Ligand SMILES: Cc1cc2nc3c(=O)[nH]c(=O)nc-3n(C[C@H](O)[C@H](O)[C@H](O)COP(=O)(O)O)c2cc1C
């Protein structure tokens with residue numbers, strides 16, 4: 001439950017609180033769908049947008065979506081937990097998805113996965129302490145011809161051998177450092 | 190005043206032709222760079238940028254960079270094609286920045302192709318001209334021996350192979366187009382002329398007219414062009430491609446997937462125009478039925494019959510859905526088609542919508558395919574802007590709209606009733622059938638669901654006729670099937686072959702056989718719902734029924750090649766783990782059955798199997814097959830049953846001898862250092878994560894078996910093959 005919306009049962013006040021929790025494009029999407037036929041069928045699309053924005057679906061997000069779409073919270077939670085693509089925990093800046101599909105499996109994906117857990121010092125489902133990498137596995141990203149593959153963010157890498165992992169991670173670390181430098185430079189002191 | 194469909198199409202085609210004429214591509218040098226997920230992963234975007242940089246620096250305006258989709262040659266990406274007017278197109282493999290520089294300076298600016306980097310290069314210089322002889326099985330009669338005779342004629346006239354080359358190709362898909370006496374098709378490149386020849390006299394005429402005088406021999410010209418002419422022209426010299434028969438993939442790697450004009454230039458939307466002109470859905474359905482087109486999503490249900498069922502419903506609100514969930518881990522043909530030729534799938538959907546009387550259609554695409562989603566959305570938007578979607582399509586009075594809905598990573602959502610629930614915004618749990626979706630589907634209305642590849646074939650069938658399509662396949666199933674070839678095979682990629690082609694041809698002739706010179710053990714088809722075809726049965730023809738008889742299924746087209754290094758118990762366990770994880774939990778046989786089967790398989794691979802396990806596996810599997818609610822549970826035991834059937838000895842070795850013949854199951858293997866081979870370089874000790882290897886420098890090392898975690902690092906790093914896996 002979110003903290004913002006307790007202590008009142010005035011819908012307008014509640015609605016204002018819920019709206020404040022979601023970004024403008026999601027709100028516009030929900031509003032645009034409300035009048036349409038079968039508007040409740042847009043639940044999954046809405047959750048995709050929320051996750052696209054926040055990187056995960058927090059309890060507050062689910063409640064806000066439920067209230068604003070006028071769908072029971074139990075259903076929203078049910079959907080969010082049914083589909084593997086939805087993540088209920090925050091994740092790092094870069095999500096590393098190791099493909100454990102068939103083609104990757106027979107080409108040695110397990111060794112790549114093992115090297116990744118060693119290098120990052122985390123297990124599947126965890127995020128590195130510095131908040132840069134989260135490690136997860138997926139079943140086929142559809143580039144089986146390049147197996148074994150690892151998807152980092154939106155980028156697919158393959159074929160990979162365990163020995164290439166350190167260099168690959170360094171590239172992303174450097175990118176993250178650059179981004180942070182750029183951000184801190186642009187922020188007024 | 191609105192135009193009629195034929196006028197609308199003519200004006201669309203004229204506009205497309207004018208746009209392309211403005212670009213004047215025929216007289217320019219084309220640099221063709223693939224742009225789909227695999228290409229991007231291999232670095233094609235950087236390659237395109239590098240070409241653009243060279244292009245700017247050169248200041249030349251007679252060179253164009255052309256974006257295309259995916260040719261389906263994954264293991265050699267990024268592939269770059271160079272087309273110089275009047276010359277045979279050249280493809281380069283594994284292009285990187287350095288090679289871009291060489292291609293640009295040597296090939297484009299100095300007319301000397303970089304032979305060493307040509308795709309599948311044979312080391313030969315490129316000929317000026319090439320004649321490709323169709324030697325598909327259907328042309329066998331007239332085609333037999335023609336190429337050899339042509340070769341002999343060239344030699345007697347002293348025409349060198351650098352001038353003219355004669356090459357063999359598989360079925361052009363042109364059979365059935367020929368009229369009159371049987372004659373074989375021959376494609377002349379780079380002129381892109383298709384001839385039909387039957388006699389020695391014809392061959393002589395080709396040499397004297399086409400080769401020596403440089404003119405088209407009108408008498409021998411084919412009356413109609415085959416569907417994949419452009420594809421053959423660009424890729425025909427590569428064995429991987431010319432042994433295929435491309436219908437569904439005809440535009441992949443040819444057109445810019447984001448250009449309506451290019452799609453139209455290759456006869457796109459011609460079939461739709463015909464459909465909207467005739468206004469006769471029964472004609473469409475009868476052509477599909479004649480074509481013997483069967484659903485490419487796995488079940489193989491006749492598409493014509495499915496459409497007819499939805500059409501005869503009383504309820505006038507109807508839907509059509511394209512199943513782009515592609516859940517089989519190891520399959521990627523649907524992704525490639527959505528990314529490389531999106532307008533073709535959209536056209537198939539509109540035709541389907543019109544034929545069953547639907548007002549609305551949905552693409553259900555998995556969220557893991559961001560580029561496919563983007564390209565389909567773009568195609569939908571462009572079609573709306575051009576009167577091909579929305580109200581009054583092509584001025585015919587037909588209103589139809591398309592929308593994309595995203596999957597969210599649940600394998601079971603590929604099953605049609607679960608998919609419908611997912612579009613409705615629910616948890617994707619399947620329902621009992623009947624009622625079938627054609628009776629009561631999305632929101633309770635009649636709904637047709639077809640696979641991406643099924644839709645990819647529709648426009649081709651209507652353009653070339655159902656009879657033509659049927660002749661390409663087998664007695665029971667017409668046309669071609671696209672396979673996603675992956676695993677331990679030399680050339681991974683997409684392969685489209687006529688149904689009835691042998692597995693061996695796909696894997697060995699087109700795929701180049703098992704990689705690393707290993708022996709073939711089995712071919713897996715159908716993914717988690719399929720089974721294994723042992724190497725001894727590789728001469729089997731691929732079609733729905735033979736595969737099923739062998740204990741597997743056609744599935745959606747994933748084909749994983751397994752070598753002697755793969756343990757069948759381990760792979761069966763892999764698939765069962767997948768199905769167990771993906772079971773939606775609604776029905777007990779599937780939820781509990783898959784869990785128990787997995788437990789037993791785990792026990793066996795841990796070396797703790799007992800003799801009763803095989804019988805237990807068999808009984809549990811049969812139970813799960815017979816009593817599960819949906820196709821997931823009913824098919825989940827297939828990999829186990831088929832491995833038990835064909836590889837019983839491997840199960841026995843694990844259970845009775847505690848031995849893994851493929852040396853894959855970690856609990857059943859051990860690493861040992863061969864003291865005679867070990868020179869004491871210490872590299873193994875340095876790479877051991879648990880420091881269980883000891884020994885002095887320049888002396889043989891030993892592994893402490895009690896501490897060893899069997900990670901295999903030592904085995905991988907040893908340069909003297911001094912470590913044995915036993
Ligand atoms: C567990 C399960 C998963 C499936 N996954 C897919 C899929 O990913 N893509 C697909 O087209 N069909 C899939 N199917 C088959 C569909 O239920 C349906 O038969 C198919 O989409 C119909 O299209 P077609 O007649 O063109 O083959 C699946 C079926 C089951 C039981």
Ligand code: FES
Nearest residue numbers: 099101104141144
């Ligand atoms: S199995 Fe890994 S990308 Fe398909």
